[in-house]
Amino acid sequence: MASEPPYKKQKTSSPAEPHKIVIVGGNFAGINLAHYLLHDTLPGLQKLHPDFSYKVTLVTPNTHFFFKVTAPREIVRPDQVPEEELFPSIVENFVKYRSSFKYVRGKAVALRDADSTVIVKRDMEQEELELQWDALAIATGATPASPLWTLHDNRKETKAAIMRLHQRLAKAAASKGNKFSAVIVTGEGPLGIEVAGDVAHAYPGTRVVLMAPGERLLPSLPPQAGEDAKTALEALGVYIKLNERIVDSRPTTTNVSVMLHDGDTMSVGAYIDATGPRTLNTGWLPKAWLDEGGHVLMRDENFRIHGGPGRIYAIGEVVVGSGETAVEVDGMAATVASSIGADINTTLGGGI
Ligand SMILES: Cc1cc2nc3c(=O)[nH]c(=O)nc-3n(C[C@H](O)[C@H](O)[C@H](O)COP(=O)(O)OP(=O)(O)OC[C@H]3O[C@@H](n4cnc5c(N)ncnc54)[C@H](O)[C@@H]3O)c2cc1C
Incomplete structure (x- = not known):
């Protein structure tokens, strides 16, 4: 202090x-x-x-609260949480306090x-x-x-980013035999793990790769937690690549071109930035x-x-x-x- x-x-x-x-x-x-x-x-x-x-x-x-906690599930099941629960109106939630409360946008x-x-x-x-x-x-x-997890001033932008990714995921899953249809998730923390697990669970058979920049998953927790997460993800079919980072990504109409930290590029079906x-x-x-x-x-x-x-x-x-x-x-x-x-x-x- x-x-x-x-x-x-x-x-x-x-x-x-x-x-x-x-x-x-x-x-x-x-x-x-x-x-x-x-x-x-x-x-x-x-x-x-x-x-x-x-x-x-x-x-x-923002005119609406964003319940970010459910956002990872939204990208695989955008109809799971009603919009008014994902983005409740701020003003409506304070109506009961009447003139003691003022909202300034x-x-x-x-x-x-x-x-x-x-x-x-x-x-x-x-x-x-x-x-x-x-x-x-x-x-x-x-x-x-990432625009996926961001509370844009207009909630419709967040929802649109979620929907765009959802469509890419669905397309990648539909062409899972194609070598360019992999889904790359980056992030070594809880968000990366949750997203990789949710995608692998929702789209079985799709190649899901979790890239982590360090030596292990969940580096802020005891090593066993990282090991347990790795085991659980691998059981879902997720490929884990440690010491890997994406430094650039460019979406095209059909795919996403990503550049790795060593300069290599790859064309993939979807890329999800779940880094901190x-x-x-x-x-x-x-x-x-x-x-x-x-x-x-x-x-x-x-x-x-x-x-x-x-x-x-x-x-x-x-x-x-x-x-x-x-x-x-x-x-x-x-x-x-x-x-x-x-x-x-x-x-x-x-x-x-
Ligand atoms: C995808 C995702 C999943 C998560 N899941 C979990 C979970 O499962 N469990 C958990 O405990 N935590 C989770 N978290 C973390 C949690 O969401 C954050 O810790 C929490 O949002 C922090 O709340 P906050 O109000 O401090 O900041 P924020 O939620 O970032 O809110 C900041 C607010 O300030 C506004 N603002 C910004 N700049 C200005 C300005 N200049 N003037 C006026 N207003 C401004 C913004 O518009 C926003 O309304 C998750 C986070 C993400 C991104």
Whole structure:
């Protein structure tokens, strides 16, 4: 943990004004936190301080949540999960909180900590929107390399990428005797393993090759886990190639041309990038708040951030040391909401 910075004095809402809580980023972390605050923390504070009122504003470019966890299954069975479960509407899910919640469609592009303001670029509008906060939560996550797993600003692009791949897979499976019909999956982690297994299971007899850049599968887990995954995949007929990487891929109308790291090229039926490289969406934050990899540095284990004028929190994949899982976000949301609640309570003169 980084040491505590000297905090600037901060203006807060007067009791007559609603306390402004701005959450930037609306998927697993941001949505979870917004629900936690609106359902538990803020109504609880209102019981303690009857004059206290609040407004939670969620700023995000996507209109719908993306339940990425089922995306690997979607590419083999795109009809398995109804669209409204894969992409539930954000606004509809917050209707019950009425005027305590506001959705702003847009992307944070910068912030001014001197007057606690986030600057938001909205697609349709020329002018940038300035949003003041009393508490700010950073939940902007990361963007994976592949368009399949990415929460595009428009969910239809994600669905279209899934459908395009599904059609290629179906075509590759239909011509499985053809030597150019192999399906190449890259990625040594859980996603690569899940995708290779799902494809092999859905299209028996199709040549599925899992390429991993290192010496073994699941390098972040004990070696036995990697061995078990390898055995299970081989039982499904997956070929595993270690120390192999794809450095370029070019889809044609019929096939995909891929280039290996040694310069060799291959024509294959489908290529699925299930590698980890992802860009953290923290470029809009001051560099001093981030580590070298772009993760937000923490001041304490309750997700108060290291930089800024205070009352700024981070949650989800942006947090330094994040396990990059959706499952950890539940616990984080409870902790961040408690930190926000405790800090507001202190401002309102309440005890700890
Ligand atoms: C294919 C796949 C399968 C997975 N399966 C599992 C699984 O089985 N189990 C598990 O635990 N985890 C799984 N994960 C990991 C899990 O999905 C992530 O850890 C989780 O999505 C992180 O949530 P997040 O809200 O921090 O980030 P994200 O989900 O990336 O959400 C970030 C949000 O911020 C928005 N945003 C970005 N930039 C800005 C900006 N400048 N201004 C405003 N908003 C912005 C984005 O549009 C998005 O709404 C999987 C991930 C993938 C890709």
